[in-house]
Amino acid sequence: MLLLLILFSGRFLTYTQSPNASDTIIILSGGAGRVEEGAALYNEGYASSILLSNAKESNSRFGDMLQTALTQGIPASIILTENDALSTYQNALYTLSIMQLHGFNSAIVVSSDFHMRRVKLIFDRVYKKSGIELTYVGSPSGYNAKRWWSDRKSRETTFNEYVKMIGNTFGYNGPEAKSTLDQIKNWFR
Secondary structure: OHHHHHHHHHHHHOOOOOOOOOOEEEEEOOOOOHHHHHHHHHHOOOOOOEEEEOOOOEEEOOEEHHHHHHHOOOOHHHEEEEOOOOOHHHHHHHHHHHHHHOOOOEEEEEEEHHHHHHHHHHHHHHOOOOOOEEEEEEEOOOOOOOOHHHOHHHHHHHHHHHHHHHHHHOOOOOHHHHHHHHHHHHHOO
């Protein structure tokens, strides 16, 4: 049983759904490839706007998320931004306000593949009573979900996501949770 749990730990983290037509595409800051994935969904006609959460964060060779979206051919006129989120929980909280302000009823949420299980848990909780339908699409990150133990980056990513997921379950959210994670990681160094 323990062996199966270990073997499937990486696969559990990755979560993605088939995209549905939606009012907007919410792209979370924090990883390369996320804006490109969201832009591809926009270009395929899944939504008529894009909402960048923490748009000022640099995430590619093109610069911040907004600059990256523009280089992907996304018209500036359809891009909504928020610049204050410092955590996945804040991504959910701040985008919910924008969604409600614009009267949106649905969104595709885009983040890195390994991050999607936690994104879904947090967004489902924050958006629970909003009536807004969310679809989750993971962006390829290079994370090795099937053999997460085989390289250092995938091992660390797996460890981080599970620690954060446990912390989020017990109410640790936002920047203070990241500080706690750093303390826990130092115990194992």
